[in-house]
Amino acid sequence: MKHYDLCIAGACASGLAAALSAAKNHPGIGIAVLEKLPRTGKKILVTGNGRCNLTNVNAVPGSYNNPAFAAPCLEKYSPEKVTGFFGSLGLLTYTDSAGRVYPRSNTASSVLDSLRFAAEKYGIDIFTETPVTSAVKKDGEFIINNEFSCDKFIIATGGKASSPQGSDGSGYPLAKSFGHIITPLFPSLVPVNTKPDEVRGLKGVRAANVRLTFSAEDINASSEGELLFTENGISGICAMELASFAAKAVAKKIPAYIKVDFLPEMAEESLEKYLSDTARSKCGEPIDSFLTGILPKPLGIAVLKKAQVYLGGSQVEEISTGMAKAIAKEIKEFTLTVTGTKGFENAQVTKGGVDTSDINPETMESLLVPGLYFCGEIIDIDGLCGGFNLQWAFASGLLAGELG
Ligand SMILES: Cc1cc2nc3c(=O)[nH]c(=O)nc-3n(C[C@H](O)[C@H](O)[C@H](O)COP(=O)(O)OP(=O)(O)OC[C@H]3O[C@@H](n4cnc5c(N)ncnc54)[C@H](O)[C@@H]3O)c2cc1C
Known part of the structure; x- marks a missing residue:
């Protein structure tokens, strides 16, 4: 049996950060990182569309589902500290207008390389193709896979989102075997499925600056941004941010809806008047182009159809005040019936995880x-899209690695 002071399960964002933090804070200790895949950091490589949005300068406790638990960790390892940590590994970064931080090289492999090479320099042993399948504590030591023993053990195996990148949920049974509770798990930051006939003909259509409102019995949430229609639903960051609510509602079998406001900056009454005035000025034009000054054409047609405005060869002068009212309502409240999400396989993040009430937020012990x-x-912590989840992974890894 190989003995180490510290073993870490999982060699990706949080596990590698934890290993480096332990090596820096406790010089000379023996550290092993056990990774199930043939290589380390596979998920880092796919983040941020291959650019790795490694943190967000606006990340605060309120950016996460459990601000009280996240606060001590984020106070100690703020986005600035995380960026500084990468700076100390020789990685230059830049920040975009939304506060998202990327490597200056715009390449995720730069982030992974900075972690990998530092781990090598510190003499950290990394065992790939080594899934942790069992861990017990016996006589003050952890015994892992009946192959490794260690004094301290960090579980950094991620959630169950995007399993081709390694995180297949196999860390949860490990946590449970030590008596920890796993809260219900839902895919988060993933496209939402809706009734296909409600989005027919809209695949690939984008609508900028929309407001989405999710409702399902007592669950209400909203988001804003650019919406992208897919073959059977909606995507784009604003839609993905509502996905975990959609997954929860569908699991509970309660009806769920997303209302799209395509013009949040304009009140419905003003829009009605605008549409009536426009109908006069566009007199004689084909009706299917009536909304092209406001929405992409296929979306305009979908809105007119939903408003039950006749399209077959008709012209704009046929729009009555009642029709303008119905069109304005559809522009402000285009309702989609939620049927599910694209699931864990396509999700960026897992909502739920190891119950935070059994973890010390000051140390992650x-x-x-x-x-x-x-x-x-x-851990049952998840954040918004835009660097917030890697911020949590790096910050909590750096804190756990202090072994406090
Ligand atoms: C496509 C995609 C894009 C994303 N983009 C961003 C982004 O730009 N910015 C952002 O902030 N977040 C992003 N995320 C989310 C972010 O990548 C994760 O929240 C973060 O990687 C979590 O870090 P982690 O170390 O906890 O888990 P993971 O990164 O999932 O790492 C877990 C590691 O543990 C290994 N492992 C699992 N089980 C075992 C086991 N039993 N034994 C040994 N090893 C095991 C896995 O193989 C893996 O290497 C993205 C996610 C995806 C899927």
């Missing part, structure tokens, strides 16, 4: 098993 730590997405 288990309150049930001394010497056991968690970091990253396996």
Whole structure:
């Protein structure tokens, strides 16, 4: 049996950050990172469309589902500190207008390389193709896979989103075996499925600056941004931010809807008047182009159809005040019936995970098993799209690695 001071399960964002933090804070200790895939950091490489949006300068506790738990970690390892940590590894970064931080090279492999090479320099042993399948604590030591023993053990195996990148949920049984509770798991940051006939003909159509309102019994949420229609639903960051609510409602079998306001900046009454005035000025034009000054044409046609405005060869002068009212309502409240999401396979993040009430937020140490730590997405913490989830992974990894 190989003995280490510290073993870490999972060699991606949080696990590698934890390993480097432990090496820096406890010089000379023996560290092993056990990774199930043939290579480390596979998920880092696909983040930010291959550019790795590694943090967001606007990340604060309120950017996450459990601000009180996330706060001590984010205070200690703020976005600035995380960027500074990468700076200390020789990685230059830049920040875009939305506060998203990327490597200056615009290449995710630069982020992974900075972690990998530092791990090598510190003499951290990385075992790939080594899935952790069992871990027990016996006589003050953790025994892992009956192959490794260690004094401290960090579980950094991620959630169950995007399993081709390694995170297949196999960390949850490990956490459970130590008595930890796993809260219900839902895919988050993933496209939402709606009734196909409601989006027919709209695949690929984009609408900028929309407001989405999700409602399902007592669950209400909203988001804003650019919407993208897919073959059987909606995507774009604003839609993906509502996905976990959609998944929850569908799991509970309660009806769920997303209302799209395509013109949030204009009140419905003003829009009605605008449409009536426009009908006069566009007199004689084909009706299917009536909304092209406001919406992409296929979307305009979909709105007119939903408003039950006759399209077959008719012209604009046929729009009555009642029709203008119905069109304005559809522009402000284009309602889609939620049927589900594109699932964990297509999700960026897992909502739910190891219950935070059994983890010390100041250290990430288990309150049930001394010497056991968690970091990253396996914990029931998830954030918005735009660098917030990697911020959590890196910050909680750096904190867990202090072994406090
Ligand atoms: C397509 C995509 C794009 C994304 N883009 C961004 C972005 O730009 N910005 C952002 O902030 N977030 C982004 N995210 C989310 C972000 O990548 C994750 O939240 C983050 O990687 C979580 O880090 P982690 O270390 O907790 O888990 P992971 O990065 O999932 O790493 C877990 C590691 O553990 C290994 N593992 C799992 N089980 C075991 C086991 N039993 N034994 C040993 N090893 C195991 C896995 O192979 C993996 O290497 C994106 C996610 C996806 C899927």
